[in-house]
Amino acid sequence: MEELxxxxxxRGTGVVVRGADIDTDQIIPARYMTSIRFAGLEExxxxxxxxxxxxxxxxxxxxxxxxxxxxxxxVGRNFGCGSSREHAPQALTRWGIRAIVGESFAExxxxxxxSLGVPAVTADPADVEALMDAVELDPSQEIEIDLLSMTVRxxxxxxxxxxxxxxxRALLEGTxxxxxxxxxxxxxxxxxxxxxxxxxxx
Amino acid sequence: MAQSIGKxxxxxxxxxxxxxxLPSGQTQLFIGLHLVHEVTSPQGFQMLRAAGxxxxxxxxxxxxxxxxxxxxSRARPLADALAxxxxxxxxxxxxENKIEMFHIGxxxxxxxxxxxxxxxLTQPGSTIACGDSHTxxxxxxxxxxxxxxxxxxxxxxxxxxxxxQRPRVRRIEVRGQLGAGVYAKDVTLHVIRTLGxxxxxxxxxxxxxxxxxxxxxxxxxxxxxxxxxxxxRVGYVNPDATTYxxxxxxxYAPQGAAFDRAIEWWGSMAxxxxxxxxxxxxxxxxxxxxxxxxxxxxxxxxxxxxxxxxLSELSDEDRxxxxxxxxxxxxxxxxxxxxxxxxxxxxxxxTNSRISDLRVAASIVAGRQVKSGVRALVVPGSEAVQxxxxxxxxxxxxxxxxFDWREPGCSMCxxxxxxxxxxxxxxxxxxxxxxxxxxxxxxxxxxLMSPAMVAxxxxxxxxxxxxxLL
Numbered sequence: 001m002e003e004l005x006x007x008x009x010x011r012g013t014g015v016v017v018r019g020a021d022i023d024t025d026q027i028i029p030a031r032y033m034t035s036i037r038f039a040g041l042e043e044x045x046x047x048x049x050x051x052x053x054x055x056x057x058x059x060x061x062x063x064x065x066x067x068x069x070x071x072x073x074x075v076g077r078n079f080g081c082g083s084s085r086e087h088a089p090q091a092l093t094r095w096g097i098r099a100i101v102g103e104s105f106a107e108x109x110x111x112x113x114x115s116l117g118v119p120a121v122t123a124d125p126a127d128v129e130a131l132m133d134a135v136e137l138d139p140s141q142e143i144e145i146d147l148l149s150m151t152v153r154x155x156x157x158x159x160x161x162x163x164x165x166x167x168x169r170a171l172l173e174g175t176x177x178x179x180x181x182x183x184x185x186x187x188x189x190x191x192x193x194x195x196x197x198x199x200x201x202x
Numbered sequence: 203m204a205q206s207i208g209k210x211x212x213x214x215x216x217x218x219x220x221x222x223x224l225p226s227g228q229t230q231l232f233i234g235l236h237l238v239h240e241v242t243s244p245q246g247f248q249m250l251r252a253a254g255x256x257x258x259x260x261x262x263x264x265x266x267x268x269x270x271x272x273x274x275s276r277a278r279p280l281a282d283a284l285a286x287x288x289x290x291x292x293x294x295x296x297x298e299n300k301i302e303m304f305h306i307g308x309x310x311x312x313x314x315x316x317x318x319x320x321x322x323l324t325q326p327g328s329t330i331a332c333g334d335s336h337t338x339x340x341x342x343x344x345x346x347x348x349x350x351x352x353x354x355x356x357x358x359x360x361x362x363x364x365x366x367q368r369p370r371v372r373r374i375e376v377r378g379q380l381g382a383g384v385y386a387k388d389v390t391l392h393v394i395r396t397l398g399x400x401x402x403x404x405x406x407x408x409x410x411x412x413x414x415x416x417x418x419x420x421x422x423x424x425x426x427x428x429x430x431x432x433x434x435r436v437g438y439v440n441p442d443a444t445t446y447x448x449x450x451x452x453x454y455a456p457q458g459a460a461f462d463r464a465i466e467w468w469g470s471m472a473x474x475x476x477x478x479x480x481x482x483x484x485x486x487x488x489x490x491x492x493x494x495x496x497x498x499x500x501x502x503x504x505x506x507x508x509x510x511x512x513l514s515e516l517s518d519e520d521r522x523x524x525x526x527x528x529x530x531x532x533x534x535x536x537x538x539x540x541x542x543x544x545x546x547x548x549x550x551x552x553t554n555s556r557i558s559d560l561r562v563a564a565s566i567v568a569g570r571q572v573k574s575g576v577r578a579l580v581v582p583g584s585e586a587v588q589x590x591x592x593x594x595x596x597x598x599x600x601x602x603x604x605f606d607w608r609e610p611g612c613s614m615c616x617x618x619x620x621x622x623x624x625x626x627x628x629x630x631x632x633x634x635x636x637x638x639x640x641x642x643x644x645x646x647x648x649x650l651m652s653p654a655m656v657a658x659x660x661x662x663x664x665x666x667x668x669x670x671l672l
Contacts, residue, residue: 019522019523019526020519020522020523021399021400021498021499021523023499023635023637025616025635025637025638025639025640026637026638026639029639029644030616030617030618030640030642031617031618031622031642033241033618034270034282034284034285034288034618035284035287035288036244036245036248036287036288036291037244037245038245047644048638048639048644053625053643053644053645076522077400077519078399078400078403078433081399081400081433081499082335082635082637083334083335083349083616083635084242084333084334084335084337084349084350084351085241085242085351086242086245086333086351086352086353087352089351104400104403106400106403106433107403107404107433107435108335108348108349108350108351108430108435111350111351111354112351112353112354115351115353115354116353164367165226165227166224166226166227166228166367167226169225169226169227170226173225173226175225175226177353178354178357178364178365179253179353179356179357179360179361181224181225181230181365182230182357182360182361182363182364182365183255183360183361185221185222185230185363188221188222188230189221189230189232189258189361189362189363192219192220192221192232193232193259193362195218196218196219196232196234196328197463197464197467198234198325198327198328198456198464198467199234199262201456201460202456202460202461202463202464202467
């Protein structure tokens with residue numbers, strides 16, 4: 001297996017999706033998940049906010065050419081609530097998103113992001129708001145998320161970001177794809193199974 | 203002298219399943235039961251194949267098909283070629299990896315969170331994972347059960363483990379008793395309304411108190427099913443005699459003397475009386491009314507006798523989402539929710555499609571007629587529920603009232619099958635999510651409520667307090 005990338009941060013231009021409680025059905029409606037592949041999901045990311053039922057493009061940052069090359073998504077509170085579908089971060093990453101800054105994230109969505117090597121960091125609401133304003137004012141500016149200093153830098157200035165330590169270490173050390181780490185404990189896995197009465201047989 | 207502090211079920215299950223502590227500080231947690239369905243597994247199996255790895259514990263892995271199954275006719279090949287491809291991928295992946303699959307027509311197929319318990323696969327003190335957020339349902343048995351993404355489905359297939367952070371535990375005590383016409387669905391919506399849709403992030407919810415202890419297993423499943431809607435990935439109820447009696451004789455439960463030994467272990471995994479919790483919340487059962495949502499997430503819930511809140515009554519934090527909700531739902535702030543006209547009535551989903559749900563709904567509609575112009579359907583959660591309902595004559599009751607009686611599946615909960623809202627239709631739904639577009643129309647609207655309330659709304663053609671029809 002190839003070495004995993006050690007992720008010390010992300011740098012790129014931003015795109016802003018405002019609003020609290022943006023659920024995974026908003027990020028990728030279930031009707032676009034009828035497939036055995038993730039490929040192509042990017043076409044439908046935020047579909048129902050981007051298009052009318054007749055397919056006419058609406059005013060949405062993901063339809064705006066100024067943000068077409070963005071790789072850092074800035075969001076509000078409880079982003080990614082709802083279903084466990086990894087299709088949500090898959091649709092975002094396939095569209096081009098490499099990192100997310102938000103007020104807070106739903107737990108399963110957050111875990112899915114980390115397992116794809118997408119830092120999903122939180123910041124204070126005022127800092128998120130300032131970053132949103134800055135990106136909307138000047139979409140061409142570079143934003144830098146630094147996981148060593150735990151900061152985000154933009155023309156709005158520098159702000160503290162947070163990430164649970166386990167996720168931070170996994171990204172920094174290149175162990176964010178858990179499978180190979182889990183597999184190292186083959187004997188301990190079997191020993192745990194043998195110890196559990198319902199696995200062993202009552 | 204230090205006081206000995208008891209352990210919660212979460213702590214006991216966590217410790218018993220801990221393979222090791224990972225360098226990151228997370229736990230490598232052994233997963234006792236992995237449930238697999240067609241939507242979130244094909245890419246997981248593909249990643250496993252690409253890594254050249256086998257399924258490590260195929261006998262701890264079970265599969266069924268539920269999300270994409272049409273509920274009008276389940277004849278193969280499915281009319282939707284992409285859905286058929288997903289179905290075939292699951293058949294091939296389970297056959298290649300020697301995983302037991304509960305096929306359509308086997309008598310055991312159904313929504314994964316309905317069949318796990320009814321087959322006796324779901325057991326106290328175990329860990330359960332499934333690529334579906336409503337896996338929290340299985341916590342009703344005192345299991346620690348959570349939804350996972352597809353990369354994690356691959357992790358469990360390859361290692362029977364997950365890298366997990368131990369959650370904090372919030373005990374939610376629902377005291378007193380419930381009034382007539384108030385059900386587990388109302389309790390779970392009330393909890394979310396009270397603690398918020400993100401209040402449970404980082405927590406496991408332990409539900410307790412006289413109301414919960416008095417609940418049947420099916421009621422406990424409805425309660426735990428929606429833990430995730432309050433942000434809690436895990437919700438559970440401590441196992442007790444009700445749990446054991448439910449499991450006795452189920453196909454995958456221990457049998458005979460082994461069952462008695464199992465009860466002893468299951469009981470030992472329940473929270474100790476002196477267990478310490480990170481937080482305790484007490485709610486009064488008698489104050490809970492039949493509850494209905496008015497907005498675009500399950501925390502937008504009010505008693506059926508209340509009015510939709512005005513923006514001025516909401517906290518700053520809640521206003522933004524509420525404004526989007528008013529725009530999307532086209533309901534009037536300050537207006538009573540009762541009287542809201544409905545177009546569709548849906549009884550089904552992993553929240554409320556079990557036999558007790560269907561019995562209650564049938565008792566409301568018996569001898570009455572669905573309001574003209576309302577499209578009403580009942581979708582049993584599994585083939586076993588379907589068979590039991592047929593033995594009790596429920597399909598005849600529903601059909602006589604004007605309901606469609608369908609084949610088992612996820613149906614109109616998430617619209618990955620032909621059951622979808624059309625246009626701006628407004629649906630009284632016993633499901634779990636009222637997100638915009640959730641039921642298949644980008645502009646469709648959902649009001650979450652109990653099966654009894656759905657049945658009542660179907661009869662009157664608008665939201666009403668089911669207590670008027672009892």
